[in-house]
Amino acid sequence: xxxxAIHHKEKDTPSTNxxxxxxxxxxxxxxxxxxxxxxxxxxxxxxxxxxxxxxxxLIFGAGALASLAGAGFLLxxxxxxxxxxxxxxxxxxKEWFLNKALRIDDDVAEALYSVNRRVPTYTKSQITPxxxxxxxxxxxxxxxxxxxxxxxxxxxxLSVSLDIGNLLTRxxxxxxxxxxxxxxxxxxxxxxxxxxxxxxxxAYPPMSQAKWARVESSVNLDASGNPDPYFMSIDLxxxxxxxxxxxxxxxxQPLTVEHGxxxxxxxPVKLGLKNVKAITRITYVTEEPRDYWAERGYxxxxxx
Amino acid sequence: xxxxxxxxxxxxxxxxxxxxxxxxxxxKHHFLVRLSHWLNVPILLGLILSGISIYWASPIYQHKPDxxxxxxxxxxxxxxxxxxxxxxxxxxxxxxxWIYNHMSLGPGMLAPALRVHWLCAYSLxxxxxxxxxxxxxxxxxxxxxxxxxxxxxALRMFRYYLGFPFAKLARRKWPxxxxxxxxxxxxxxxxxxxPVAGLLSIATGWAIHKPMQLHRLAAIFGGYTAxxxxxxxxxxxxxxxxxxxxxxxxxxxxxxxxSMIVGWxxxxxxxxxxxxxx
Numbered sequence: 001x002x003x004x005a006i007h008h009k010e011k012d013t014p015s016t017n018x019x020x021x022x023x024x025x026x027x028x029x030x031x032x033x034x035x036x037x038x039x040x041x042x043x044x045x046x047x048x049x050x051x052x053x054x055x056x057x058l059i060f061g062a063g064a065l066a067s068l069a070g071a072g073f074l075l076x077x078x079x080x081x082x083x084x085x086x087x088x089x090x091x092x093x094k095e096w097f098l099n100k101a102l103r104i105d106d107d108v109a110e111a112l113y114s115v116n117r118r119v120p121t122y123t124k125s126q127i128t129p130x131x132x133x134x135x136x137x138x139x140x141x142x143x144x145x146x147x148x149x150x151x152x153x154x155x156x157x158l159s160v161s162l163d164i165g166n167l168l169t170r171x172x173x174x175x176x177x178x179x180x181x182x183x184x185x186x187x188x189x190x191x192x193x194x195x196x197x198x199x200x201x202x203a204y205p206p207m208s209q210a211k212w213a214r215v216e217s218s219v220n221l222d223a224s225g226n227p228d229p230y231f232m233s234i235d236l237x238x239x240x241x242x243x244x245x246x247x248x249x250x251x252x253q254p255l256t257v258e259h260g261x262x263x264x265x266x267x268p269v270k271l272g273l274k275n276v277k278a279i280t281r282i283t284y285v286t287e288e289p290r291d292y293w294a295e296r297g298y299x300x301x302x303x304x
Numbered sequence: 305x306x307x308x309x310x311x312x313x314x315x316x317x318x319x320x321x322x323x324x325x326x327x328x329x330x331x332k333h334h335f336l337v338r339l340s341h342w343l344n345v346p347i348l349l350g351l352i353l354s355g356i357s358i359y360w361a362s363p364i365y366q367h368k369p370d371x372x373x374x375x376x377x378x379x380x381x382x383x384x385x386x387x388x389x390x391x392x393x394x395x396x397x398x399x400x401x402w403i404y405n406h407m408s409l410g411p412g413m414l415a416p417a418l419r420v421h422w423l424c425a426y427s428l429x430x431x432x433x434x435x436x437x438x439x440x441x442x443x444x445x446x447x448x449x450x451x452x453x454x455x456x457x458a459l460r461m462f463r464y465y466l467g468f469p470f471a472k473l474a475r476r477k478w479p480x481x482x483x484x485x486x487x488x489x490x491x492x493x494x495x496x497x498x499p500v501a502g503l504l505s506i507a508t509g510w511a512i513h514k515p516m517q518l519h520r521l522a523a524i525f526g527g528y529t530a531x532x533x534x535x536x537x538x539x540x541x542x543x544x545x546x547x548x549x550x551x552x553x554x555x556x557x558x559x560x561x562x563s564m565i566v567g568w569x570x571x572x573x574x575x576x577x578x579x580x581x582x
Contacts (some may be wrong), residue, residue, distance in 0.1 A: 036446045041572040043326035055368035060342065067346040074423070076416035079409045101423040112517040119516040165363045179528065181515055184414065187528055252415055269516050297415030304516045
């Protein structure tokens with residue numbers, strides 16, 4: 001057998017020439033495949049050409065008019081009024097259409113989410129400054145001593161009230177250095193510590209049909225300093241992500257009022273606007289709850 | 305080659321219509337290529353205008369706040385400069401908003417701008433698939449592939465464009481370089497790089513849009529912040545492409561513009577006709 005194999009090999013050697021020829025033929029074939037081909041001229045009767053051209057120009061014109069109408073329909077009212085178009089169509093259909101586009105994008109974001117996919121973490125040398133981006137006025141720290149977290153919609157049917165001491169002693173702390181991304185486009189890498197939302201969900205299980213949590217801060221103020229409760233929705237699948245924290249510490253120190261003392265939501269797989277500061281109440285619900293920014297024209301799911 | 309009417313045919317006496325010779329044309333652009341080409345106009349316009357409105361919310365290029373105006377946005381500086389120096393703009397009510405009022409959907413419109421941007425972005429991706437389908441079905445992709453001779457040919461075209469105005473002024477002959485391909489090297493470079501830029505815009509767009517789930521994609525472009533910078537500059541590729549593209553189409557003539565609407569061109573090369581008849 002061995003000898004035969006050697007013999008076979010020897011026999012093969014002179015055939016390499018043939019092989020390379022075969023190779024060059026296939027290379028040639030490949031080259032002709034990629035080579036530009038001259039456009040074959042065809043003779044067309046003028047009436048046929050005229051008919052086809054007229055048809056194509058009409059389609060083109062109809063498309064141009066449709067785009068203009070579409071722009072008039074879809075663009076924001078302020079943009080149109082600046083263009084001198086005062087009679088803007090502010091119809092419910094317009095909202096419906098743009099919201100539909102947003103919902104498709106939300107569905108894509110939801111499909112991308114996986115509880116097992118971790119977000120990148122960074123080292124302490126990569127930390128960047130995080131500005132106080134309180135929407136409106138930063139609240140007076142007077143609320144902090146009497147602060148309590150209320151949990152509603154639990155499996156027990158009871159309403160639970162916890163203070164920061166309960167939370168810090170009952171749950172183990174987790175640290176992470178992650179990036180917070182704002183819907184505006186800026187981002188910041190910060191060092192956070194706190195308890196896992198998932199641990200809270202295990203300690204105080206929500207009612208069985210619950211799919212959403214409504215996270216609320218009653219201390220939020222508007223730009224003129226009047227009470228403006230902040231509330232937003234978070235799906236429980238995201239709440240169960242191991243990197244979704246109820247943060248108590250920022251840069252190794254207890255949270256300051258600017259960053260949502262004493263407890264804020266830190267959910268790096270969502271936009272910054274879902275990271276509610278100074279949470280006062282979490283309510284588990286079956287239907288998607290209202291959302292502060294979704295009511296102001298932003299998307300609802302906000303998965304990033 | 306099939307001739308519907310041949311000039312040397314015996315006249316058909318049964319017909320009362322006068323004989324009309326056929327027109328020689330070439331099929332230049334596939335229907336789907338034409339469709340996606342024109343759809344790109346509203347889609348790209350929507351993306352750029354809403355994109356600049358999104359940029360307003362958090363400009364990439366910032367400086368220390370100006371002690372007088374408090375402005376930190378380099379783009380707003382350009383508007384302030386325009387209002388100060390361009391005649392007719394001196395009484396503009398809000399100079400820092402000039403750029404955003406003229407080149408975007410407007411300042412302070414992040415939510416509607418994002419919605420328009422997503423709508424156009426999904427449309428662009430679908431349209432890109434239509435374009436690729438048209439290129440494959442019509443075989444037009446072969447005309448876009450770069451060649452080994454492109455660098456030299458591109459330089460010849462550059463020389464032609466640079467010298468063109470002077471030759472016109474001096475009333476000298478300035479012949480267009482001859483190529484026996486559908487596009488010259490410069491066109492090919494442009495028509496090849498714009499779809500590539502489109503792909504990069506889509507990739508950087510996703511990297512900014514889903515920086516956590518697609519963080520590996522963002523890492524290719526140097527992370528989240530760098531992806532934003534890439535996405536911003538890719539916009540300039542389209543702007544810098546469109547300006548000469550439109551000028552040259554009008555300069556080249558009606559046949560070129562018409563061919564993108566009707567698909568056919570009457571610019572039939574004689575040599576090809578002969579080669580085809582043999």
